[in-house]
Amino acid sequence: MEPIIIANWKMHKTHEEARSFIEGLKPLIAGKKAWIASPFTAISSAVVAAEGSEIMIGAQNMHDALQGAFTGQISASMLKAHGVKFVLLGHSECRHIFNESDDLIRRKLERALMEGLIPVLCIGETLKERESDQTHAVLRRQLMSALEGTTDFTPLIVAYEPVWAIGTGKVASPELAQEAHLTCRKILAELSSEQVAASIPILYGGSVKPENIAGLLAQPDVEGALVGGASLDVNSYHQLLLGGTT
Ligand code: PGA
Numbered sequence: 001m002e003p004i005i006i007a008n009w010k011m012h013k014t015h016e017e018a019r020s021f022i023e024g025l026k027p028l029i030a031g032k033k034a035w036i037a038s039p040f041t042a043i044s045s046a047v048v049a050a051e052g053s054e055i056m057i058g059a060q061n062m063h064d065a066l067q068g069a070f071t072g073q074i075s076a077s078m079l080k081a082h083g084v085k086f087v088l089l090g091h092s093e094c095r096h097i098f099n100e101s102d103d104l105i106r107r108k109l110e111r112a113l114m115e116g117l118i119p120v121l122c123i124g125e126t127l128k129e130r131e132s133d134q135t136h137a138v139l140r141r142q143l144m145s146a147l148e149g150t151t152d153f154t155p156l157i158v159a160y161e162p163v164w165a166i167g168t169g170k171v172a173s174p175e176l177a178q179e180a181h182l183t184c185r186k187i188l189a190e191l192s193s194e195q196v197a198a199s200i201p202i203l204y205g206g207s208v209k210p211e212n213i214a215g216l217l218a219q220p221d222v223e224g225a226l227v228g229g230a231s232l233d234v235n236s237y238h239q240l241l242l243g244g245t246t
Contacts, residue, residue: 003217004157004201004224005240006035006120007231008060008088009042018042022049024234029054032241036231037088037120040074047083058086058120061094064107076115086118088226090146092163096126102145109146113153120157120226121146122205123184127164136183143187153192158184158202159226165206167228174215174222177204181221210239217243 013021018038025034026049034055038046046057063073079087089112090105105121112119123142125135139160147153160180165172172180181202189197204216205226216222231237239245 001201001223002033003243004033004035004203005213005237006037006058006086006088006159006203006224006226007237008037008091008205008226008228009039009232010060010093010228011039012232013039013042015042015045018046019049021234022046022053022055025055025238026050026053028234028238029241034237034241035086037086043079043082043084056085057083058088058118059084060088060091062087062089062108062112062117064104064111066111076111076117080115080117084117086120086157087112088120088122088159090142091122092124092161092166096163102142105142106146106148106150109153110150113150113156118155118157120159120203122159122161122226124161124163124166124206130162130164135180139180139183140187143184144191147191154196154199156200158188158200159205160184160202161205161226163206167207169207171207171209171212171216172204174219177216178219178221181219185221208240210236210244213240213244 037058037060059079062076063070066075089108094100109119125138129138162172184202185197201223203224203226204222208225208227209230
């Protein structure tokens, strides 16, 4: 399976900057798949710029309701109408800065599946949780609660992003990432079956760069990466798609 490398642009790029990034990327990738989680305001331009290529445009969050009096919010159907294919849910910045709960993330995930968007469920432990040996318990809680009550949760992508590695330059070692991914895979198998669990891509996120991606992708349970900072520059993102620099 081709690794899935998702660019998470966070609160970067105007619609013009998004367009010029994608126009620059198109001739470089020639048939390769690319995944970009764009800010809401750049989605429309990004989708138009990506036409005729294998670049999939996604969103970085959404509301769990279909519509209603929710000032400032965006629904799954609004995203779909713009050609969005996937949506990040439960990113650590949404959990920790905006206090999104496990329960809210479960409702969003259900809604995304119902509306035909691929949910990219982000999970991961804080430094404090890792140091107090709670990593497995946190991953279990986050996965179990997000998928509770959903019998068929494919298509689903899981992104393991240790909070201490996001934007810090402290990438997890390939071995540590592999161990966490295997834990996630086993929990997913408990919730479904080994076959379903094997079919769910588990991505690693947190300070991924062209210089360190190859070691991560070489692990048997690492099927791709969710990349923030190093995805903002088109050449850097292209390097990541190529598997990095060795
Ligand atoms: P980073 O962010 O690559 O800048 O560490 C990753 C993420 O938050 O998805």
